[in-house]
Amino acid sequence: MARPLYNVVFVLGPPGSGKGTSCQKIQEKLGFVHLSAGDLLREERQREGSEVGRLIEEHITNGSIVPVEITCKLLENAMEAAGDAPGFLIDGFPRNQDNLEGWKRQMDEKAKVNFVLFLSCPVEVCINRCLGRGQGRTDDNEESLRKRVVTYNTHTLPIIEYYMKLGQVKEVSSEPTADEVFSSIVTVFKDAGYTANL
Numbered sequence: 088m089a090r091p092l093y094n095v096v097f098v099l100g101p102p103g104s105g106k107g108t109s110c111q112k113i114q115e116k117l118g119f120v121h122l123s124a125g126d127l128l129r130e131e132r133q134r135e136g137s138e139v140g141r142l143i144e145e146h147i148t149n150g151s152i153v154p155v156e157i158t159c160k161l162l163e164n165a166m167e168a169a170g171d172a173p174g175f176l177i178d179g180f181p182r183n184q185d186n187l188e189g190w191k192r193q194m195d196e197k198a199k200v201n202f203v204l205f206l207s208c209p210v211e212v213c214i215n216r217c218l219g220r221g222q223g224r225t226d227d228n229e230e231s232l233r234k235r236v237v238t239y240n241t242h243t244l245p246i247i248e249y250y251m252k253l254g255q256v257k258e259v260s261s262e263p264t265a266d267e268v269f270s271s272i273v274t275v276f277k278d279a280g281y282t283a284n285l
């Protein structure tokens with residue numbers, strides 16, 4: 088097989104566990120490109136009058152997962168646009184079986200998944216973080232958050248368990264301060280052989 092085009096780390100954890108916050112820091116330090124599946128979907132949702140936009144809106148409000156054909160295409164386009172990066176942090180994906188299977192169909196030959204960074208954090212802490220996030224997100228309210236947590240427990244945890252069985256998960260508690268979490272993440276990347284700039 089030809090050398091994969093893209094070097095990928097998936098970043099998973101409950102809503103509000105600090106995926107975006109940590110990815111931002113890793114991006115600054117390591118030069119990995121941070122791609123948030125949620126951000127890409129929110130951007131796509133803005134396209135006026137689009138059927139896809141309406142579908143995304145419905146899923147985001149219900150805390151359910153958008154079909155992978157949409158999400159994976161957005162991720163691939165963003166990776167293509169970013170070009171020659173040392174790696175990509177794909178934040179909030181794959182979040183269910185459909186995401187995982189779609190990724191394998193579309194990206195297995197083009198991307199190498201190095202490991203899954205799993206940010207673990209008690210759900211109540213995560214919910215409080217989302218309620219205090221202040222980004223004006225339409226889904227950061229109690230009702231949508233409860234649904235997002237159910238989706239996480241039902242659909243995302245099994246994906247993390249799937250990668251655990253493959254020995255590909257590196258778990259970091261994201262309950263401490265953001266700086267402490269980041270220093271544990273740096274150790275994970277060092278152990279995985281990424282020493283440049285660390």
Ligand SMILES: Nc1ncnc2c1ncn2[C@@H]1O[C@H](COP(=O)(O)OP(=O)(O)O)[C@@H](O)[C@H]1O
Nearest residue numbers: 102103104105106107108216220261263264265
């Ligand atoms: N370790 C931390 N301790 C306290 N607050 C945090 C921590 N990490 C992130 N936050 C805050 O919690 C909220 C959710 O973080 P965010 O990175 O957006 O989570 P996610 O991308 O997993 O949904 C944000 O307001 C962020 O500033």
Ligand SMILES: Nc1ccn([C@@H]2O[C@H](COP(=O)(O)OP(=O)(O)O)[C@@H](O)[C@H]2O)c(=O)n1
Nearest residue numbers: 102103124125146147150151152153179180
């Ligand atoms: N792979 C993904 C990622 C996000 N999403 C949608 O986007 C919403 C927000 O995801 P996010 O990753 O930005 O936010 P958090 O729930 O992690 O805080 C999810 O609740 C889903 O509705 C999706 O459908 N598929």
